[in-house]
Amino acid sequence: MSELAVIQYIDDPAIALDTEWRVLAANDACETLLGSGTVAGEPIESVFGPNRSLADRHADRLSHYPDAGGVVDGDDCHFDPDHAAVAALRDHRDPSEDDPDLGVFTDGTLAYFHCSVVTMDERDRRLLVFRDITQVKDREQDLNFLRQVMGRVLRHNLRNDISVVRTHAELIAEQSDDERAEWARKIVAKSDTLVDTTETTRLIEKAIEHNDPIAQDLETAIEAGTERVRANHPEAATGIRLTDLPTAEILALRQFEQAIADTIRNAVEHAEDATVEVSAELQDEWATITVEDDGPGIPTDELAAFERRGETDMTHASGAGLWLLYTVVHESGGEVAIDTEGGTTVHIRLPVEST
CATH class of the missing domain: 3.30.565.10 (Histidine kinase-like ATPase, C-terminal domain)
Known part of the structure; x- marks a missing residue:
């Protein structure tokens, strides 16, 4: 079996490059990333090149998603030269871990890929692997939305509602001289504890975001x-x-x-x-x-x-x-x-x- 044929066993899109950054081979999974066109023999800057007509047709969609740097439509594809990961490949540079992941629209569906580069042999031929991290990105977006709901809505509403409960409990304590006053004071104390807890969760969120x-x-x-x-x-x-x-x-x-x-x-x-x-x-x-x-x-x-x-x-x-x-x-x-x-x-x- 040819060493280049091995890339067909890689589940994610994979592209083998020669030392001049020309495509030696691409596996079948690349269709989700590059469309159904043939890319063997092409320079990498041509494979990941712009297609202005395609970009114009999908301009609204691309502008809505900052990390979206590509569109695939049948045999045609478009890649934004200004996207950091695309720019690195076009400049014959290995993408940095700090570069944003590459979002690509295929048939209207957005998928995210993380590009990693390995050297195949002593001739410095490269293998690009585009790991599909769409599920991870979706999970991150769900968690971010949940954090916003918990932080900006529930916590704010909770603090306000607790303040109302606490105020009424203080009034009951002041106007009662029996066991109801003691019950009311316990409500006040527990209200203070709940407010402290909401403040602590806010600090935890800030510690994670600004670490x-x-x-x-x-x-x-x-x-x-x-x-x-x-x-x-x-x-x-x-x-x-x-x-x-x-x-x-x-x-x-x-x-x-x-x-x-x-x-x-x-x-x-x-x-x-x-x-x-x-x-x-x-x-x-x-x-x-x-x-x-x-x-x-x-x-x-x-x-x-x-x-x-x-x-x-x-x-x-x-x-x-x-x-x-x-x-x-x-x-x-x-x-x-x-x-x-x-x-x-x-x-x-x-x-x-x-x-």
Whole structure:
């Protein structure tokens, strides 16, 4: 069997090129990418060339999808020379991982392809493989839409509705002098917890979308996070101790201060008269921050979900707080470990900026 014939066994569109970037062979799957015309022997810039007539007929469709760089219509095809992936191929360059994926309309249906290049042999002949990632793109779009609904609609509406419930509960508490006042105060407290949870989910979303760590002073970030907790829980202020905080610039997301605050807050909210000790140490190019308390420990279901890093029903505000901590530290290039023997000890490992 010819070495070029092997490409027919590749499920995705594949094109073999010689050293001058001329097509040696293309598999049958290329019809979804290049149409039914013959491409063997043609230079790559001709294969991925513009067809102005075809482009004009599909102008509205192409302009609606920024990553769409091609149209296939029977034997004809059009590729936008300004699309980054197309431009790389036409310039005899391997497409970069940073280039956008190539969207191609075939019979009115948009498919997305990710182009990868491998060297076939010692003669530097290349094999282009266009992996069909349409399902992945569709999944990303569904998740983005869901995030918009959850973030911009449900969370906003939820905060407003909770505020209404909280206001009415406060009025009931003020105007009652029996057990209804106590019930109303519990509603107020739970409303505050729900609002905190919606804010935490917003911070998680921002941490994922804007995941560029910045240099920040270790001691300042921890002290600022601690003061947030002390301000909201003055009754627990004396039980929070900061010890052995070295001078260092850590690399972490902007949400780190809130994440450390949530970690401390979880400890003081889950235990009456809890003692929380926050310390840190430096080793090589890493800082390890330890938050230790003598409380009852993180609920088993929340800790199990955190360790699995999977989807679960998070019924406690501390569950969201754990995910904020994990997201911030993970996106900062660090690690989180939790020990629940004799209380809860959270170890946070973050990189230190090189001096």
